[in-house]
Amino acid sequence: MLRELRGKYKGTALGWFWSLLNPLAATLIFTVVFGAILRVTPTVGANGVQNYTLFLLCALLPWNFFNGVVNGGMAAMLDNANLIKKTAFPRHLLVLSATVSLFVTFAIEMAVLAVALLVLGVNPILWLIPALILMILLAVFATGLGLMLSVANVYFRDSAHVVTIAMQVLFYATPVIYPLTLVSDVSPTSLVARLHIDSLYFLNPLVHYVEAFRDLLYEHQIPDLTTVLVVVLSSGASLWLGWVVFNRFAGRLAEEL
Amino acid sequence: MGDVAVEATGVSKRFRLYHERNQSLKAAFMRGGRAKFDEFWALQDVDLQIPTGKTFGLIGHNGSGKSTLLKCLAGILVPDKGSIAVHGRVSALLELGAGFHPELSGRDNVYLNGSILGMSRKQIDKSFDEIVDFAxxxxxxxxxxxxxxSGMYVRLGFSVAINVDPEILMVDEVLAVGDENFQRKCMEKFADFRADGRTVVIVSHALSTMRTMCDEVAWLDHGKLLEVGRPQDLVDSYVGQSHDDRVAPEVEEGEEQSGRGARWGSGEVVIRSVELLADGAPATHVATGADAVFRIHWKAAHPVEEPVFGIAIHTLDGIHVTGPNTRDVELSTGTLSGEGWLDLHVPRLMLTPGTYELTAAVFDRAVVHTFDHRDKLLRFDVAPGRPRDQYGVVSLGGSWEVRGDSGAPA
Known part of the structure; x- marks a missing residue:
């Protein structure tokens, strides 16, 4: 099932390089736009380090992974239609293979980030194991969504459009490019507060994932209990629901494709 | 493993025929539900037991549900009713090289396809050379x-699939791939499979192949299982039935009716009878090595240009011994009209003693259209003669010679 990984960049001369170039470009853009031009003040990390790029990467890399798994899962069935119609094998492997191959890339990116943190004076060694557990929980959460969307996309081919928009909203509804404190500090008279957007905000499980990553890697503190609970429960619920939905519809995949 | 490799009980499969294939959320919202569809039962209440170690064939017209049934047995489709029990590891060859990734090398694809078919990396390592060699x-x-x-593609696909080492192999119309040499290799592989006591399930329209390869066949028609039985019997009745819709030539007076097989054709030229002449006189038997003439009596109501005549001789258990025809020897038959006969003169009939059946047919010049086909029109016996061979189907007519160290015949 390494097929995804090896097929993806084969034929392009720089191969693996491209898979790292993309997040690199995004990091550069966000650092310039939000760090330098809009002057978003990052929170103060461990050892008094205050660096927008590190602050950003601790959330951007998990976000990219999540985004990749959801989109990869969604495309998994349609891209492999021929395989599904002609061979018998457990169909969920297609979604899992997308997750696994993206997880490898994710892990490499996180390793690079860990080195960067070390170089810039925030030694993350002790926090790598909890971070790895968190990475796995995020993978489980995203896979559950991927499973659901993979079958939804077969039955409704325009699901992809809806999901693209949803992911765009979700990106800004998650504290990736700005600190969470900005949301908690909105003035009670503002439009955001009056529409209760700030209370809705915390219903987004990704907020908690991203905060947990930042707690562990950037600020070196244990995430609070609510965050931990939301992360653990949401990943379990997502996988369970994804599995149920997937199995409900997987039987007729070969004829619907 | 028990006696039954695959068991289907009351299997029904329904397909949805959408009026408008509009699979989108937008359409779903507009209609307030999913698109409307008609139901189509591709399989209805099929009960089937496929015995372990047998080669089992599925025959039927296009759209009779053979492929659907095979896909259900292979686990690609899930039946709407009934159940399927499979005892043993299955490899299905529905489309060769279906799982190939075009960008990857043949080597990587062998591993990829092998793993999709359920092999471990170690197993593939072990049989890798064999797979590549076979392809x-x-x-x-x-x-x-x-x-x-495309030939290389399917050859590699077949090679991987067959080396997966399945206990049950399911094949859908993929035997006709590759050149002569590769087809022969495939047939040998199938023979090995049978000898190893593995189960093979085949869907094919190549009826002669089905006749010789299968131990048992099932005949499907419009999603229903009509009959299960010996391939010789079933293939014949299937062939007869499938030509029912064509106009059978009127049977005329004085025409031989003893033919036991099916008859079909459009009737521009008809075969009235076939005679066996031994030493110039009508006979019902002829000795091995004797002079024989097969005389085909024809009749053409209107002039027909360059028809092609052919006969086929089968043993009683269905082995196709020979099939001479006027096209292969580039014989010009001219324009035929009225009545007449055509002789196939065999100076030495090299069949071993036994009973044979002769099928005769006449086609148009391109051998596309059948004017008249008469299955098993004539049955004849071959009596012991010279050479006195008794085993097999043909005698080679060779002579033996022994030499020892002394240099003189022993």
Missing amino acids: GLETFIDTPVKNYS
């Missing part, structure tokens, strides 16, 4: 498969 692609194995010819 005959040693020199191209590191080339991306997108650069393969």
Whole structure:
């Protein structure tokens, strides 16, 4: 099932390089736009380090992974239609293979980030194991969504459009490019507060994932209990629901494709 | 493993025929539900037991549900009613090279396809050389498969699938791939499979192949299982039935009716009878090595240009012994009209003693259209003669010679 990984960049001369170039470009853009031009003040990390790029990467890399798994899962069935119609094998492997191959890339990116943190004076060694557990929980959460969307996309081919928009909203509804404190500090008279957007905000499980990553890697503190609970429960619920939905519809995949 | 490799009980499969294939959320919202569809039962209440170690064939017209049934048995489709129990590891060859990734090399694809078919890396390592050797692609194995010819593609696909070492192999109309040499290799592989006591399930329209390869066949028609039985009997009745819709030539007076097989054709030229002449006189038997003439009596109501005549001789258990025809020897039959006969003169009939059946047919010049086909029109016996061979179907007419160290005949 390494097929995804090896097929993806084969034929392009720089191969693996491209898979790292993309997040690199995004990091550069966000650092310039939000760090330098809009002057978003990052929170103060461990050892008094205050660096927008590190602050950003601790959330951007998990976000990219999540985004990749959801989109990869969604495309998994349609891209492999021929395989599904002609061979018998457990169909969920297609979604899992997308997750696994993206997880490898994710892990490499996180390793690079860990080195960067070390170089810039925030030694993350002790926090790598909890971070790895968190990475796995995020993978489980995203896979559950991927499973659901993979079958939804077969039955409704325009699901992809809806999901693209949803992911765009979700990106800004998650504290990736700005600190969470900005949301908690909105003035009670503002439009955001009056529409209760700030209370809705915390219903987004990704907020908690991203905060947990930042707690562990950037600020070196244990995430609070609510965050931990939301992360653990949401990943379990997502996988369970994804599995149920997937199995409900997987039987007729070969004829619907 | 028990006696039954695959068991289907009351299997029904329904397909949805959408009026408008509009699979989108937008459409769903507009209609307030999913698109409307008609139901179509591709399979209805099929009960089937496929015995372990047998080669089992599925025959039927296009759309009779053979492929659907095979896909259900292979686990690709899930039946709407009934159940399927499979005892043993299955490999299904529905489309060769279905799981290939065009950008990857042949080598990577062998591993990829092998793992999709359920082999471990170690197992593939072990049989890798055999797979490549079987496909005959040693020199191209590191080339991306997108650069393969379609023949190379299917050869590699077949080779992987057959080397998965399945207990039950399911094949859908894929035997006709590759050149003569590769087909022969495939047939040998199938023979090995049978000898190993593995189960093979085949769907094919190549009826002669089905007749010789299968131990048992099932005949499907419009999603229903009509009959299960010996291939010789079933294939014949299937062939007869499938030509029912064509106009059978009127049987005329004085025409031989003893033919036991089916008859079909459009009737521009009809075969009235076939006679066996031994030493110039009508006979019902002829000795091995004797002079024989097969005389085909024809009749053409209107002039027909260059028809092609042919006969086929089968043993009683269905082995196709020979099939001479006027086209292969480039005989010009001219324009035929009225009545007449055509002789096939065999100076030495090299069949071993036994009973044979003769089928005669006449086609148009391109051998596309059948004017008249008469299955098993004549049954004749071959009596012991010279040479006195008794085993097998044909005698080679050779002579033996023994030499020892002394140099003189022993």
